[in-house]
Amino acid sequence: MSIVGQFPRLVVEEPDMGIVMPDGCRLSARVWMPADALADPVPAILEYIPYRKRDGTTPRDEMMHPYLAGHGYACIRVDMRGNGESQGLMEDEYTQSEMDDAVAVIDWLSRQPWCSGTVGMMGKSWGGFNCLQAAYNQSKALKAVISVCATTDRFADDIHFKGGCLLGENFGWGAVMLSYSSRPADPALRADWREDWLARLGAEPWLAPRWAAHQARDDYWKHGSVGQDYTRMQTPVLIWGGWADNYMNTVDHLVRNVPAPCQGIVGPWVHQYPHTAVPGPQVGFLQISLRWWDRWLKGVENGAEHDPAMRAYMIHSAPPDASAAYRAGHWVAEGEWPSPRVAERVLHLGDGVLGDAPQPFRVGVNTAQHLGMHTGEFFPMGLNAEMPGDQRGDDALSVCFDSAPLDAALDLLGAARLRLRLSSDQPLGFVVVRLNDVAPDGSSVRIAHGMLNLCHRDSMENPAHMPVGQEVGVEVVIDQTAYRLAAGHRLRVALSTTYWPFVWPSPKAATVTVTGGALTLPVHSGSTAGWEAPPAEHAPPLALRQIRAPRARRVIEEDMLAGTRALVVETDEGAFENLSHGLVSDETLTERWEVKPDDPLSARARHVWEQKRSRGDWSVRTRAEAEMTATATDLRLWARLTAWEGDVQVFERIWDDTVPRRFV
Incomplete structure (x- = not known):
């Protein structure tokens, strides 16, 4: 990673530019732009989040926004209302007022004398959601977005529920926001900081119960989920994800469905921007972003629209490491997505085995409540053992099905699916599927996982209790992956009815009896190094x-x-x-x-x-x-x-x- 301190245009900074909303609420923005932008206007790039530009995201802002500004853009980092130095109160995530503010900010930016009239939007996590939602809301001046670690479905692929299962992170993130939103504005920028702080504290919501109460994909979750109508996505999208993050499925969903120009890049990374994220290799996120912005905000005919539809880092087999600083692998570039180089291969579950031919078996799954402590965080941030560790301990508590040792390497690209025939002795329960890479020494690496609340076996919108003792067919969609299993390794399917603390336990320890199953794998052929990513660089820290x-x-x-x-x-x-x-x-x-x-x-x-x-x-x-x-x-x-x-x-x-x- 290299530090760049000299840019084509001299950059000036404004720490507190006011942007007044239609209702009179003043939002605070930190702005970087070329010193001569009034004489030579530039496109604007908006990052709009609640995480406090004065302290919360300052280190990462410092490395990104001056870099882009120095290449001829105005970078505007806005705190949402009720956060940082912005006025107002915050009520929930992705409210209509939050979305309306984003549209108003984009319109305001497009009309400033230093702006050329075109606006882009970038962001990670909450900011990545905002990008997609602004595109969905078809803001007129918004010409392109770059979204990192976001989702298209707030119920299926966010921190609250997964496969209909209540995630531990629903509670955890509620605690995070209770803390984050409790901080006052900086008195150096807000003379009324104390009055404003006490008002924020008095109005602050405890959101975890509200989220937990919506146990189906109802209107609460559909609001803000761009997957409700992909045809509304008419703005070019560059979507990034990480295999060590739990928003990796979004890249496939957007590239597959968005009618506007849309490209995806997924690396080995945790929940961070790709020029700083672990595990390495880091890539030149800022250079790639400039190529996207130049094409869609400045109209430069640089061919960015013809870049591969999907660029994915295929991770290679390696010993388990919950704090991996680097993952060996290679980049795969697909000109179209879904890729014609991916074909389905079906393996059948048997009596502890995973093979080509079906065989009769019957097994009860009722796993210990503490299974799952080696699964890592929903969105790991760094190297503090937050990624999945050795799965052997959890495998020993699970019901496992192993393939024979592989004669040759097996490349996977996409989402595997597991179809099961099962019954349950309880009306409430779930199953978790882990797809693991088992080395000859017995160590086990989690490739990907998936889960299904059995009440949601037929519908996320209209769940129904399991009929006790009645056999049904279900399908568990496993998360997207790009992974090469080495020759001599085994592929393992590990089943459990618990996954603590990733998933909150069912009220009773259900026994799920499985009598059949088939795993469909996305097998990639002809995989060689297909893309050479530019090296990571950024502005001075x-x-x-x-x-x-x-x-x-x-x-x-x-x-x-x-x-x-x-x-x-x-x-x-x-x-x-x-x-x-x-x-x-x-x-x-x-x-x-x-x-x-x-x-x-x-x-x-x-x-x-x-x-x-x-x-x-x-x-x-x-x-x-x-x-x-x-x-x-x-x-x-x-x-x-x-x-x-x-x-x-x-x-x-x-x-x-x-x-x-x-x-x-």
């Missing part, structure tokens, strides 16, 4: 003074007296002073995910986030505590938010919500 070094801890605990197993995560982000304006940021997190192997109702999750901000004699601190438990009939989600100015407590609120378990 943010100047920081370290006050306390970051620290992380991730352990699995077994209490031999209480009989519990727990995943414990402790993250201290350290304390750092921003040398450009003096703000000191300090953040810590502890998570505990606890369960007894034989009792699904023992599941308990507890998170504690602390945020501190200071400058000179001024300091504030917030503490967000959250806990989730369940009974056979209800989910209980408790939270407390406390805030201090200096040493004086200025706010406290407690939530204690109960959500009926209808389908989870």
Whole structure:
């Protein structure tokens, strides 16, 4: 990775440009643009998120936006209303007012004297959602988007539910947003920061119960899901994903369905921008972005529209490593998608085997509640053992079906599917499928996983309880992957009825009896290095003074007296002073995910986030505590938010919500 400090055009910065919404709410923007933009107007590139441009995303902003601005663009980093230095209050994610604000900002940008009239939009995660939603809403001045780690379906492929299963991350992200949204504006930019802060705290929602209550793909989830009508996507889209992130399916969905020019790039990465993400190799995300922007915002005939429809990094077999800094592999480039070089191959489940011919078998699946502690995070961010580790321990608790050792390497590109014949002794339950690469030494690497809440076997919109004891056919769609299994390795299908803490347990430990199954694999042929990605580069990093070094801890605990197993995560982000304006940021997190192997109702999750901000004699601190438990009939989600100015407590609120378990 190289640092670039000299650009074709001199860049100037504005730390707090006001953009007033139609209702009078002032949004705050940090802006980088060429110094001569008034004389020589440039296209605008918008990044619009709630994560605070003054401290939250400042390090990554510093590396990206000056780089793009130096190549002839105005880069506008806007805090959504109720966040950072922007006025207003935040109510939920992807609300109509949030989308309306995005359209209004795009229109405002297009009419500025330093803007050429064309606007692009970029972003990762929440920002990636916003890009796609703005394109879906057909904002007139929006001419292209670049989206990283986003989704087309808020119910099927976001942090709340997956395959209809309630994700642990639904609770976890609720705790994150309770903490993130509790921070005040910077007094250096908002003289009314204290009044605004107290109003934010008083209005802040505890969102996890609201999300958990919508246990089907209803109108709440359809709102903001661009997959509801792909024909509305008339804006060119460059979509990025990572195999170590859980938004990898979006790339296939968009490239396959969007009628406008749409291209996808998926690498080995976690939930980060591809020029900084691990595992490597990192790529020149900024150079590739410039090529896209030049084509669609400046009209440069550079042939970007003829680049491959899909570029995917095919990971090669390697020993398991939950903190892998690099993954060996090669890039595959497909001129069209779906690719004609991908053909389906069917393997059948048998008595512990995975083979070419079907054979009769019958097996009951009723797995221990603590299975899944080596599966990693929903969206890992870095190297703190957040990616899937060695699956041997979880495999030993699962029901497994293994192929014979491979005579030759097997290349997969796409989504595998597993069809099962099964029955359940409970009306509520789920199955999890892990597709694993088993080396000759017995180590097991997760290639991809999929899951299905059996209440959603026929419909995500209209779930129905499983008919107890009645055999049905179901299909589990496994996540997209690009993976080369080495010769001599085995392909394993591991089945479980638990996946803690990735999925919240069913109210009773269901036994699912499987009597048949077939795995359909997307086998890629003729795979050779098809694309050479440009090397990663970025603008000079943010100047920081370290006050306390970051620290992380991730352990699995077994209490031999209480009989519990727990995943414990402790993250201290350290304390750092921003040398450009003096703000000191300090953040810590502890998570505990606890369960007894034989009792699904023992599941308990507890998170504690602390945020501190200071400058000179001024300091504030917030503490967000959250806990989730369940009974056979209800989910209980408790939270407390406390805030201090200096040493004086200025706010406290407690939530204690109960959500009926209808389908989870």
